[in-house]
Amino acid sequence: MTDDGTTRGGGAADTLRAARAGLSRILEPRDTIGHVILTALGAQAAWEIVSGHRGVRGDEHARIDRVLREHAPALPASVRAAGERWKARADGCDPVMDLQRAARSGIWVCIPEDPDWPAALDDLGLEAPVCLWGRGDRARLGGLDRRSVAVVGSRDCSSYGRTVTYDLAGGLAARGWTVYSGGAYGVDEAAHRAALTTATGAVPTVAVMAGGVDRFYPRGNDQLLHRIADEGLVVAEAAPGTMPARFRFLDRNRLIAALAGATLVTESRWRSGAQSTAHHANRLSRPVGAVPGSVQSATSAGCHRLIREGCAVLVADIDDFLGLAGPLGTEKEMEAGPLAIFDGLSEADRQLADALPVITGATVDSLAMVAGLPVRTVLGGLRRLERSGLAVDRGGLWHRPRRR
Amino acid sequence: MTDDGTTRGGGAADTLRAARAGLSRILEPRDTIGHVILTALGAQAAWEIVSGHRGVRGDEHARIDRVLREHAPALPASVRAAGERWKARADGCDPVMDLQRAARSGIWVCIPEDPDWPAALDDLGLEAPVCLWGRGDRARLGGLDRRSVAVVGSRDCSSYGRTVTYDLAGGLAARGWTVYSGGAYGVDEAAHRAALTTATGAVPTVAVMAGGVDRFYPRGNDQLLHRIADEGLVVAEAAPGTMPARFRFLDRNRLIAALAGATLVTESRWRSGAQSTAHHANRLSRPVGAVPGSVQSATSAGCHRLIREGCAVLVADIDDFLGLAGPLGTEKEMEAGPLAIFDGLSEADRQLADALPVITGATVDSLAMVAGLPVRTVLGGLRRLERSGLAVDRGGLWHRPRRR
Numbered sequence: 132m133t134d135d136g137t138t139r140g141g142g143a144a145d146t147l148r149a150a151r152a153g154l155s156r157i158l159e160p161r162d163t164i165g166h167v168i169l170t171a172l173g174a175q176a177a178w179e180i181v182s183g184h185r186g187v188r189g190d191e192h193a194r195i196d197r198v199l200r201e202h203a204p205a206l207p208a209s210v211r212a213a214g215e216r217w218k219a220r221a222d223g224c225d226p227v228m229d230l231q232r233a234a235r236s237g238i239w240v241c242i243p244e245d246p247d248w249p250a251a252l253d254d255l256g257l258e259a260p261v262c263l264w265g266r267g268d269r270a271r272l273g274g275l276d277r278r279s280v281a282v283v284g285s286r287d288c289s290s291y292g293r294t295v296t297y298d299l300a301g302g303l304a305a306r307g308w309t310v311y312s313g314g315a316y317g318v319d320e321a322a323h324r325a326a327l328t329t330a331t332g333a334v335p336t337v338a339v340m341a342g343g344v345d346r347f348y349p350r351g352n353d354q355l356l357h358r359i360a361d362e363g364l365v366v367a368e369a370a371p372g373t374m375p376a377r378f379r380f381l382d383r384n385r386l387i388a389a390l391a392g393a394t395l396v397t398e399s400r401w402r403s404g405a406q407s408t409a410h411h412a413n414r415l416s417r418p419v420g421a422v423p424g425s426v427q428s429a430t431s432a433g434c435h436r437l438i439r440e441g442c443a444v445l446v447a448d449i450d451d452f453l454g455l456a457g458p459l460g461t462e463k464e465m466e467a468g469p470l471a472i473f474d475g476l477s478e479a480d481r482q483l484a485d486a487l488p489v490i491t492g493a494t495v496d497s498l499a500m501v502a503g504l505p506v507r508t509v510l511g512g513l514r515r516l517e518r519s520g521l522a523v524d525r526g527g528l529w530h531r532p533r534r535r
Numbered sequence: 536m537t538d539d540g541t542t543r544g545g546g547a548a549d550t551l552r553a554a555r556a557g558l559s560r561i562l563e564p565r566d567t568i569g570h571v572i573l574t575a576l577g578a579q580a581a582w583e584i585v586s587g588h589r590g591v592r593g594d595e596h597a598r599i600d601r602v603l604r605e606h607a608p609a610l611p612a613s614v615r616a617a618g619e620r621w622k623a624r625a626d627g628c629d630p631v632m633d634l635q636r637a638a639r640s641g642i643w644v645c646i647p648e649d650p651d652w653p654a655a656l657d658d659l660g661l662e663a664p665v666c667l668w669g670r671g672d673r674a675r676l677g678g679l680d681r682r683s684v685a686v687v688g689s690r691d692c693s694s695y696g697r698t699v700t701y702d703l704a705g706g707l708a709a710r711g712w713t714v715y716s717g718g719a720y721g722v723d724e725a726a727h728r729a730a731l732t733t734a735t736g737a738v739p740t741v742a743v744m745a746g747g748v749d750r751f752y753p754r755g756n757d758q759l760l761h762r763i764a765d766e767g768l769v770v771a772e773a774a775p776g777t778m779p780a781r782f783r784f785l786d787r788n789r790l791i792a793a794l795a796g797a798t799l800v801t802e803s804r805w806r807s808g809a810q811s812t813a814h815h816a817n818r819l820s821r822p823v824g825a826v827p828g829s830v831q832s833a834t835s836a837g838c839h840r841l842i843r844e845g846c847a848v849l850v851a852d853i854d855d856f857l858g859l860a861g862p863l864g865t866e867k868e869m870e871a872g873p874l875a876i877f878d879g880l881s882e883a884d885r886q887l888a889d890a891l892p893v894i895t896g897a898t899v900d901s902l903a904m905v906a907g908l909p910v911r912t913v914l915g916g917l918r919r920l921e922r923s924g925l926a927v928d929r930g931g932l933w934h935r936p937r938r939r
């Protein structure tokens with residue numbers, strides 16, 4: 132057992148862990164130059180530079196420039212100016228002691244060099260967190276699979292929003308999905324509670340905090356968050372002791388979006404953190420769903436906006452969600468496939484392609500009925516779909532070709 | 536004044552009018568071979584053949600075949616079999632007397648050869664109606680402009696659906712839009728009533744009937760339909776005396792979709808005539824909007840389906856609708872010139888133009904992702920493409936302009 136509460140890694144791993152723990156105290160998620168240095172030179176060298184123990188050496192300049200050019204060409208690369216910023220925080224920073232203190236409170240830290248690091252976070256590229264501080268049985272980190280969903284929404288949700296959240300998050304947890312959320316009041320709370328109640332999977336729910344995992348925020352959810360730590364996980368990129376400042380909530384949302392395989396906004400106001408989570412998920416090419424509600428209710432305006440702007444697909448029930456983000460939907464090839472292929476099609480042909488069964492096959496007549504199209508249109512459409520490889524005729528029965 | 540109650544046309548026009556009035560008694564909208572003959576040979580010859588006065592002559596076969604090949608290649612061209620079908624109806628059909636009787640009841644018939652024929656119906660191609668029977672001041676036909684909307688939905692709507700319909704139809708009518716609907720209970724009724732109450736335009740509302748305009752259906756809306764005839768128009772493709780059979784409602788929906796510049800489904804069940812109107816509008820490349828509601832309410836399931844399947848854009852308020860179908864949206868979009876236009880573009884702009892979807896629209900963020908360009912480049916590129924007529928912004932969603 133090492134000092135930081137894990138059973139993995141020897142001395143070298145401990146050094147990396149301490150380096151990253153230290154960096155997580157100094158580098159904010161938007162400290163681009165810091166993350167460029169981390170990406171270019173690795174955790175150990177980055178820690179030495181960021182903590183002010185040494186400057187950038189000869190060939191390191193070129194390596195930093197290469198990462199800068201690739202990821203942030205617009206950024207003026209002033210390590211010197213950044214150094215001023217880091218100095219104030221670096222003074223008195225003792226990551227080794229930090230890790231020891233954390234371990235005594237049951238807090239561990241997971242780093243990208245660990246085998247149980249959630250690979251999904253790497254999709255964030257330069258915006259990936261330096262490390263992940265956590266509470267709860269760390270073995271559960273390995274139990275997180277692709278069937279996971281971020282269920283997010285407004286804090287001041289309506290009873291409609293609460294019910295819908297409970298139904299959808301609970302229904303997914305009952306099917307073995309892990310439910311990610313932010314531990315806040317309202318939709319977050321309902322999502323976590325539903326998952327704790329109905330879960331059948333290895334990890335019912337994960338709360339991603341904006342501040343440190345040592346103090347649970349908001350205080351009113353203290354009991355809930357303790358239960359999440361007992362049965363699931365509570366994680367954060369901010370080091371213990373970090374206050375959940377306003378800007379940290381927006382940065383935190385990118386972690387929720389990246390950790391979960393899909394995002395579902397169950398009720399959201401026009402301006403709401405859930406909008407930012409949805410946009411992050413979109414940028415990461417994760418499926419995003421949003422639940423509509425009354426157009427007379429301000430609490431649904433954010434969901435409607437996401438749907439109208441094409442940032443989210445309308446989700447009215449659990450089948451809609453599974454259709455969007457189910458096991459097939461989360462496969463890589465499906466993510467890129469359909470949109471591109473279907474984009475050139477007319478609405479009628481798209482309807483027709485949608486109506487094609489994969490296994491049983493369908494006659495022209497039944498397709499006409501299902502797709503609500505005249506037989507003539509169906510015949511022409513099938514010929515076009517066949518040419519594009521989107522329909523296959525097997526003895527008069529039309530199928531959708533299987534994707535490999 | 537001619538026999539049929541119009542002030543237009545001489546003897547020749549009267550002959551055409553009688554021919555089309557007769558054809559409207561015999562040809563159902565889905566009688567493809569009949570419509571092929573009408574398109575190929577014109578109303579007079581079509582009437583002579585369909586009414587059984589004569590057969591198809593020498594060169595007429597080739598003309599019919601040409602239209603068949605173009606519009607309905609899958610159809611077996613058996614005029615003889617169709618003749619059997621027509622005979623039963625043709626017997627005892629006297630269009631001249633028909634027109635006289637109609638005129639005495641204040642019913643007129645408008646034909647494509649008339650200057651006040653609604654040109655929008657021609658977009659239906661082979662499925663365009665043979666003629667339009669109508670009640671109400673015929674001069675209003677000329678007052679129908681492009682700012683028109685079909686407001687449709689379920690008959691058994693909720694109080695939410697009624698209120699939303701009233702608000703949106705009333706708001707549009709107050710801005711001078713003509714509201715089309717089907718004169719049924721529920722959403723249709725609310726749409727017509729709202730338009731009659733708030734209208735500022737030349738024609739507040741038009742009811743498109745499934746049966747003949749001589750009998751108003753449903754009976755419970757008799758008073759409302761009389762008021763619509765007084766202040767707007769009541770029209771139908773079916774000849775007076777035709778019963779509003781079930782299949783006629785589905786055929787009627789294509790007329791509503793074609794006559795209106797855009798379609799708005801305010802509340803609709805999973806299976807509802809409004810779905811068919813929306814699909815017709817889509818096929819005609821008319822903008823389609825749908826209003827979401829509670830996912831717990833079966834009365835909104837149809838709207839949610841339309842939105843999820845990309846057949847309708849989510850409309851939460853009147854601004855959403857105007858963004859979708861406002862004056863700009865209904866203008867024929869600039870014809871995007873040939874490939875030559877792409878020659879002047881930078882590689883990045885060309886990539887961006889390629890990434891633009893035709894139907895669904897894309898946000899700036901998703902375009903940045905698809906085209907693999909920074910958001911800043913995408914923003915600048917879209918402005919350039921818009922100036923060249925190669926990109927269209929509809930409420931934050933960017934489209935490639937449709938080619939005609």
